[in-house]
Amino acid sequence: MEMASEVGIDLGTANVLVYIKNKGIVLNEPSVVAINKDTDDILAVGEEARQMLGRTPANIIAVRPLRDGVISDYDITERMLKYFIKKTCGSGRFFKPKIMVCVPSGVTEVEKRAVREAATQAGGKDVYLMEEPVAAAIGAGIDIAQPDGVMVIDIGGGTTDIAVISLGGIVASTSVKMAGDKFDDSIIKYMRKVHKLYIGERTGEEIKKTIGTAYPREENMVMECRGRDLVTGLPKTVEVSSEEIMEALEEPLHTICEAAHSVLEQTPPELAADISNSGIVITGGGALLYGIDRRIQDRTGIQVRIADDPTSCVAIGTGKALNELESLESNSLNRRAPYL
Structure with missing residues (x-):
């Protein structure tokens, strides 16, 4: 397997995207890790682990190690990064790629250090951080x-x-x-309050994607939603409309x-x-x-x-920025340059 020397990572709360120089985006998977609590072994990462959310037996937990754009579980984030880097870049013992990771623009010094250390521990040689909106702008084709x-x-x-x-x-x-997670939470809360129906994260996300709306639709859409009735405790199906979801959001x-x-x-x-x-x-x-x-x-x-392609903008921008590293490092125009 050819070793990738420069890697851009969009370390997102919902998804991790990996961009490799000259190859483009090679991985786009949910930021979810399934762990066996008894042995501390990782059972699944990414899409396979996401399928387990809300469906695991007592000894298995499906965790999202990033919350609100920052690392909430350092150890699991590091292991998840290691897995994704190994999966996309191969694993040479002496091989360490340059890694550029995106972080939200409001992160603290402590949070930056946590991201840097996690990427270094996961196998990065030089780790650079970049602010998300700058990467998004580059990825959207804007000359910043x-x-x-x-x-x-x-x-x-x-x-x-x-x-x-x-x-x-x-x-x-x-x-x-x-952002996206809060949209899901708002839908879950609305279903509990108005329909007395308890639904999980995945169902909330499905409703958002199917009939969610931020602006009145010309035609009101409806979909069936399954969950647990909070009154009887039994499974129940209710019909929910896009107008209701707009109110929820x-x-x-x-x-x-x-x-x-x-x-x-x-x-x-x-x-x-x-x-x-x-x-x-x-x-x-x-x-x-x-x-x-x-x-x-x-x-x-x-x-x-x-x-x-809005979901890939940050990862594409991170990858493009890697190509410009030398020129941008020598020409840092102001203190708030995109490299942190």
Whole structure:
């Protein structure tokens, strides 16, 4: 197996994507690990482990080691990274690739160190960190080195990162812990409150993907949803509509729109003028929620477009940035350059 020398990793709360130089994205799997509690052995990683969420016997747990965009279980994250790097890059004893990992724009020094150490322990030689909105902008095909301001909203699984980028660095940004996971949680809570139905994470996600909406649909959609009746304790099926799901998602959507508005308020007037011309770009898995572009457009009054292949933007941007490492390292334009 040919050894990969440069690897870009989008270490997401919901999915891990691995980009290898000259090959593109070679892995896209859920950030889930199944562990045998008795022996501490890893039984499955990625999609296979995701199938086990909410369905395991007592001695097996399916864990998501990243929460809200940061590492919540260091040991399991390191083992998961090791598994994915071995799976995509091969495992030479003396071979260590350069690794670029993406982190949300609001992470603390402690969280950065945890990511760096996990990637080093998993087999990285030089580990670089990059801010997610910058990687997302590069992956969406935006030339971030230009002096024109661009605004990116990256709605991932754990965090929504919003940033205005100019001359290769971040001018104004915010990161809110409202994203895909919170959409699922809001749907689960709504089903409990309104329909007295207890559903799991996977069902919540399925409802979001099938009939979830951020903006009124022309035609109301319905789907059947199965879960456990909170009153009788027995399995029950109810019909739920896209209008209801829009109501369920109101709080996280409102938070994201207000965060976008606050970043625009912090943006210098020259760059704000650029953004009103060029528009806002949405990336990340959350960009797939129906009508989210219209919702943000209504709140900001600025044209919004969804990037092509929004879920892969961060990983592609990370990979492209690896190619530019030398030039960007020698030409770090400001203190808030994308490399941390």
